[in-house]
Amino acid sequence: MSKKSPERTPPESLHLPRVGVETHAHLDSREFRDDLPQVLDRAAASGIAAMGQVFLGPEAYQANQALFDSHPEVFFLLGVHPTDADKFTDATLAAMDAAFASDARIKAMGEIGLDSYWKDVPPETQHRIFRAQLALARERDLRVVVHSRDAFAETLAVLDDMGFKDRPLLWHCFGGDEAIARELLSRGWLLSIPGPVTYSKNVELARAVAAVDMDRLVVETDCPYLTPEPWRGKRNEPALAVFTAARIAQLKGLSVEDAWRHMGQTAAKFFGLELPK
Template sequence: MLFDTHAHLNADQYADDLEEVVERAKQAGVSNMVIVGFDRPTIQKAMELVEHYDFMYASVGWHPVDAIDMTDEDLAWIEELASHPKVVALGEMGLDYYWDKSPKEIQKEVFRKQIRLAKKVKLPIVIHNREATADIVEILKEEGAEEVGGILHCYSGSPEIAREVVEMNFYISLGGPVTFKNAKKPKEVAAEIPLNKLLIETDCPYLSPHPYRGKRNEPAYVKFVAEQIAEIKGLSLQEVAEATAANAKKLFAIK
């Protein structure tokens, strides 16, 4: 009953063994996953996957690192895809101040355009944040993003900011880092944010949980994330799996 809300099975890292990876996910109890596209090639591949696998859904958007490359045609294409029955969110979008490929002002502009599009097509948004928390929260407020809500994916910020965005109709999604021994903030967030506002993800092929840290991640490993949250909250794995899956289905309007 696990729902991996953020997977990149559209990445080249799975070119040789996708079927085996999917099978392992099923064996681990993963019932649904969202495949995230963030540029032309990855969106295209995400759409192919969700049309092939009935338990996969897609989120389509433009990554902030590549914001400088996004054209009006790309935005129009994303709008077109938003009406596809298996597209359940827009993103990942947001701000990334770690890499400097795209100037900050261009990132902000592209982020705002995608939030406005999400409000137009009535889909939640999936947010990528790297070293840009204050600006992201400000833009979400200014653009009235709470109208559609969404996810702060692979959340690594403070419990205080988490509480603030939860009040703005957003879910907090935790991934592999919550299992790391030295990861203080994600563990605090897992403890403090109510279960009905938490989601789980892998962000595979990145950020593998312990004990696979440093190796290629895959959806089957989302179980380790759920187990860690269960341990922190004093709940059973089943309770965390069922609650986070119900949260995801509610957010993504999946029957």
């Protein structure tokens, strides 16, 4: 007997108001090359009022920002990912500085940080480039969105050394337990929750989310990756953030709409966005 496919509930069927914020998407990736307008339309129909497009370096920003010229609901993040740190030069930093100075649509530096899962870039290179970008963020008083994979202690040590306690910082793709969450919260930072919180085996992540105050949580897809249930196994996209929000609402004992609205407001405050009431 063949295994029955899961029922794929359409995200718009949750009937959420258009007040949500998808804080982290890679919409310039090749996975969206053929249907980006439809993806953005589905996001709006599912209740998303704004979404953060992450440009992985100034070259990607220059090449692809025009994709979103007719979509003011898309705001930008710009940063060099740790797995690209070996390509970082003084010219890269200068181009980033110029972009932040000239484009108010860029709301944060990110995603930047450390990654010990992928071994292509030496740790010392990652640390140097992470610190260079943090220094620019401090100089320009920028919000920061941090990537940390298998490198929690090292990432935290750099941020503490660079004086980022109580500065505007969002921990992208949080996947830790309650103890890790409390370390981040004690520094005044926000946690961005991705689709894996919907996976039944992620018990510690679910417990962490349940323990965190709603004022410190936002939602993301990291699309096209990390697709939530019930669409796991398919390409992720911003509209599917509603299912992550639904799981967070369940863990917090809230209605989906209340959680959706609350996290949208938190994200809007962090990124400096204007949302519908």
